[in-house]
Amino acid sequence: MMGIQPQEDSNPFDSSPKFAHSEMSQAVQPQENLNPFDIAKQQFNQAADLLGLDSSMRAILVNPKRQLIVSVPVKMDDGTINVYQGYRVQHNVARGPAKGGIRYHPQVTLDEVRALASWMTWKCATVNIPYGGGKGGVCVDPRQLSQGELERLTRRYATEIAPIIGKHIDIPAPDVYTNEQTMAWIMDTISMITGGSQLAVVTGKPVSLGGSVGRSEATARGCQFVVREACKLLGIELAGARVAVQGYGNAGSIAARLLHQDGARIIAASDTRGGAFNPNGLDPVDVLRHKAETGSVTGYPGADSITNKELLALECEVLIPAALENQITLANASDVKARIVAEAANGPVTPGADRVLHDKGVFSIPDILANAGGVTVSYFEWVQDQYSFFWEDEEVNRYLEKIMIKAFHEVLQKTQEHKVDMRTGAYCLAVHRVAEATRVRGIFP
Numbered sequence: 001m002m003g004i005q006p007q008e009d010s011n012p013f014d015s016s017p018k019f020a021h022s023e024m025s026q027a028v029q030p031q032e033n034l035n036p037f038d039i040a041k042q043q044f045n046q047a048a049d050l051l052g053l054d055s056s057m058r059a060i061l062v063n064p065k066r067q068l069i070v071s072v073p074v075k076m077d078d079g080t081i082n083v084y085q086g087y088r089v090q091h092n093v094a095r096g097p098a099k100g101g102i103r104y105h106p107q108v109t110l111d112e113v114r115a116l117a118s119w120m121t122w123k124c125a126t127v128n129i130p131y132g133g134g135k136g137g138v139c140v141d142p143r144q145l146s147q148g149e150l151e152r153l154t155r156r157y158a159t160e161i162a163p164i165i166g167k168h169i170d171i172p173a174p175d176v177y178t179n180e181q182t183m184a185w186i187m188d189t190i191s192m193i194t195g196g197s198q199l200a201v202v203t204g205k206p207v208s209l210g211g212s213v214g215r216s217e218a219t220a221r222g223c224q225f226v227v228r229e230a231c232k233l234l235g236i237e238l239a240g241a242r243v244a245v246q247g248y249g250n251a252g253s254i255a256a257r258l259l260h261q262d263g264a265r266i267i268a269a270s271d272t273r274g275g276a277f278n279p280n281g282l283d284p285v286d287v288l289r290h291k292a293e294t295g296s297v298t299g300y301p302g303a304d305s306i307t308n309k310e311l312l313a314l315e316c317e318v319l320i321p322a323a324l325e326n327q328i329t330l331a332n333a334s335d336v337k338a339r340i341v342a343e344a345a346n347g348p349v350t351p352g353a354d355r356v357l358h359d360k361g362v363f364s365i366p367d368i369l370a371n372a373g374g375v376t377v378s379y380f381e382w383v384q385d386q387y388s389f390f391w392e393d394e395e396v397n398r399y400l401e402k403i404m405i406k407a408f409h410e411v412l413q414k415t416q417e418h419k420v421d422m423r424t425g426a427y428c429l430a431v432h433r434v435a436e437a438t439r440v441r442g443i444f445p
């Protein structure tokens, strides 16, 4: 029996630097710590310094509340058994149940899940919805599994994390390489275990199973709303503005379609295999059709091939990283020519790159604001499931727009108050809200 080797994880309390390049390397690239959880802690500490948080409050807020590592054996179609490593981390629940997606990816590590869980805490607080932060992941390449294998993996992982999830405890949702079908299997598995219909245990479900209309577009729609606000602020006309999108999945492809509807010119799109570029603009819906048919945006007729690195350095008004962490680092930040970077992905820009972009005058809309539309409509879904009363598209999108625009301006205000960039402004807003909830709740017992 052969299994995929789980990734090795580092100690969450170990703050010794883990660098992107070997200390022995002769490369001239600046060295930078790319461990996502170290980055998340660094971002938190910057806001904690500005807010003057004491050491006890910092200790409570920086580390995850609960971390579960599970072993997930799966019967493969050929009769062998593979064992995958899975995680569920609840970073903070001071303002409500933990909330956050589940990622299937061959490079998932515990530190990545810890970072993603803590970013969820700050994201929910930034847009002021009543949740804490959580995240899950399984170290697997789902593209190598059949539909049957994926279903068995999902149901076993759901069973392993069942003791710590629930509508008032921790509510998963989709993330990279998971989708509505994954959520439907989790909802069914938890319902079978408990003997009742557990609609509100996960969000991002199909509309036929208690999902919300507008949820699948919500991350991108939220991103569209904040890009519009940033353009207004900077005096950029969105109609005709050039937009480049890295990562053409749920968040990226829909952001491209929505901004195209606003008149923007989508000049480039990419995925793991590379990108397609046309300075005159691509048809985002047709690019998606091409990706569905061929498995990639590459080779799109009438477009030039570019690498992901080249895409990030394109002349454009809006750059949307919508893939994974650590895409814009100290090594390539100075190449970025966009006026706005809207982080549809979680953690695409490192702290070192943040400083470079800020010094260059790039306006960055941080992940905890730019992609918060997804969790906001997940919140609407959870509310609808518990009321068993479902809203129309118009209502979902109207409330989403109100929340996103309010959050954008609250973050902007903090940015001006503390004379910092938008990420630090968002952290100041979010960390203050979570610290205040922690203070009024008190420490049990």
Ligand code: NAD
Pocket (backbone or CB within 6 Å): 174, 175, 176, 177, 178, 219, 246, 247, 248, 249, 250, 251, 252, 270, 271, 272, 273, 308, 322, 323, 324, 325, 344, 345, 346, 347, 371, 372, 374, 375
């Ligand atoms: P997805 O699986 O639908 O799509 C991911 C896309 O990124 C795919 O097209 C894949 O080919 C591409 N990709 C992966 N690695 C890449 C790389 N190294 N370079 C270029 N492209 C690459 O995932 P998604 O749900 O769209 O998530 C994308 C990002 O958005 C993640 O960071 C996720 O955490 C974040 N996000 C998603 C949601 C949501 O509701 N889906 C909400 C908030 C944040």
